[in-house]
Amino acid sequence: MNRIPTAIDDEHEQQIVLKAVTYFEDGMIPFDTFYAATAETRELPICSFDKTYEDVDPAPVGTTA
Secondary structure: OOOOOOOOOOHHHHHHHHHHHHHHHOOOOHHHHHHHHHHHHOOOOOEOOOHHHOOOOOOOEOOOO
16 A cells, blocks of 8 residues: 655755745745755756746756846
């Protein structure tokens, strides 16, 4: 039987959730919040032409900045 996790054990996963909630409260849509929070926490570039991510990653991959 598969167990559905009820807690977030990993510190990085906790940070992703906390950052995503903050981004959501700042007006981002749910997908964008988790995408941005995951990229920021794992120190990965954001691949997007969307200006939504400028506050998270000042030079997302795909932009000319």
